[in-house]
Amino acid sequence: MLDSNNNDQMFPTLVVGSLPREEWVLDVIKSRNSHDLSSEEADRLLDGAVLSAIKMQESAGLDYVSDGEWRRNSYLDTFFDNVCGYEPDLIPPNPFSSGPVPAIVSKIVQQRSLTTDDARFLEANANGKTIATLPGPATVGGKMWSPEHSTSVYSSPEEAMETCIPIINGEIKKLSRLGIDLVQIDEPWLGDVINPRYREFHGIEDMDRELDLYVNGVNGAVEGIEEVSLSLHVCGHTSITNQDTDQCQFDSLFETLSRTNVHRLTIAFAGPHRDGVRWLKNFPEDKIVGLGVVSTIKKGIDSPDDIVERVERAMEYIPKERITLNPECGFAPSTRNRPDLDEVYIKLKTMCLAAEILREKYA
Numbered sequence: 575m576l577d578s579n580n581n582d583q584m585f586p587t588l589v590v591g592s593l594p595r596e597e598w599v600l601d602v603i604k605s606r607n608s609h610d611l612s613s614e615e616a617d618r619l620l621d622g623a624v625l626s627a628i629k630m631q632e633s634a635g636l637d638y639v640s641d642g643e644w645r646r647n648s649y650l651d652t653f654f655d656n657v658c659g660y661e662p663d664l665i666p667p668n669p670f671s672s673g674p675v676p677a678i679v680s681k682i683v684q685q686r687s688l689t690t691d692d693a694r695f696l697e698a699n700a701n702g703k704t705i706a707t708l709p710g711p712a713t714v715g716g717k718m719w720s721p722e723h724s725t726s727v728y729s730s731p732e733e734a735m736e737t738c739i740p741i742i743n744g745e746i747k748k749l750s751r752l753g754i755d756l757v758q759i760d761e762p763w764l765g766d767v768i769n770p771r772y773r774e775f776h777g778i779e780d781m782d783r784e785l786d787l788y789v790n791g792v793n794g795a796v797e798g799i800e801e802v803s804l805s806l807h808v809c810g811h812t813s814i815t816n817q818d819t820d821q822c823q824f825d826s827l828f829e830t831l832s833r834t835n836v837h838r839l840t841i842a843f844a845g846p847h848r849d850g851v852r853w854l855k856n857f858p859e860d861k862i863v864g865l866g867v868v869s870t871i872k873k874g875i876d877s878p879d880d881i882v883e884r885v886e887r888a889m890e891y892i893p894k895e896r897i898t899l900n901p902e903c904g905f906a907p908s909t910r911n912r913p914d915l916d917e918v919y920i921k922l923k924t925m926c927l928a929a930e931i932l933r934e935k936y937a
């Protein structure tokens with residue numbers, strides 16, 4: 575499954591997707607969603623904002639840029655804005671989520687394309703390579719299935735997820751045809767399954783069955799897709815370099831990830847827990863690692879040398895040709911942290927400087 579991504583150089587740099595937005599951008603999204611602003615006027619304003627998000631990433635030196643996910647509140651809204659069957663905020667927040675999420679209340683039916691217009695704009699305005707993201711089927715199908723609200727429509731999370739697979743598969747095909755260079759599937763809770771506290775909270779008795787659900791979802795979503803590089807984002811909640819995740823079964827996670835038919839996997843890697851790096855010995859040999867070397871939660875900026883050191887630790891287990899650099903997660907506003915855009919710019923620029931140092935050192 576290994577794919578070079580057609581990268582011209584070693585240690586390519588990418589975002590995970592979202593960037594923090596200025597208050598006025600959030601206001602435009604809010605006014606559009608409440609119909610106080612026409613979608614045409616909102617698009618005109620957001621086009622300008624997205625252009626600056628692209629330029630900001632290019633100025634930081636990133637090899638792949640996104641649209642900052644600045645046209646919507648959350649990465650999930652890509653799906654919920656364009657697919658009916660959901661009612662917002664029905665599933666309350668829990669220690670493993672940053673806010674309430676929608677529940678499935680009726681048949682899941684796609685109304686419009688999820689990403690085509692956004693991707694077309696990104697392709698037309700980015701100088702270099704592009705990355706676009708989509709939420710994965712286990713997230714929008716399985717995680718949004720609720721025994722209370724969804725049973726009359728779909729008998730199980732698996733059944734709801736099966737309905738979402740062709741929608742996401744179709745969208746990846748469209749992104750590929752539009753010329754997007756890397757499509758990333760976001761399954762933020764996949765990594766949490768190996769955390770015993772998460773399983774206890776959600777009453778998951780069979781960890782392997784739950785992990786299989788994610789594998790089946792991802793592999794269904796990417797079936798028949800060959801023209802575009804594919805990435806899977808496993809969120810930074812579960813990091814091999816955080817001490818509080820020491821109880822997690824990373825060998826099971828990497829075994830699971832080895833069965834997904836994607837080229838690249840992101841791993842959170844900016845924590846202080848140095849011993850955790852040993853888990854990388856289990857990292858699938860046929861995959862590229864998206865090494866999350868910049869924290870999206872921690873305030874303050876690491877030096878390029880700190881980042882270089884993190885990468886060098888990973889290089890004890892993964893050859894340099896298979897290493898790409900990215901932040902641990904997206905930077906969009908969340909209840910966990912709402913970083914300043916300038917700070918994020920400097921974080922990204924520092925990551926790109928670290929990549930330069932590594933290229934000179936290991937050319």
Ligand SMILES: [Zn+2]
Nearest residue numbers: 809810903904
């Ligand atoms: Zn994430």
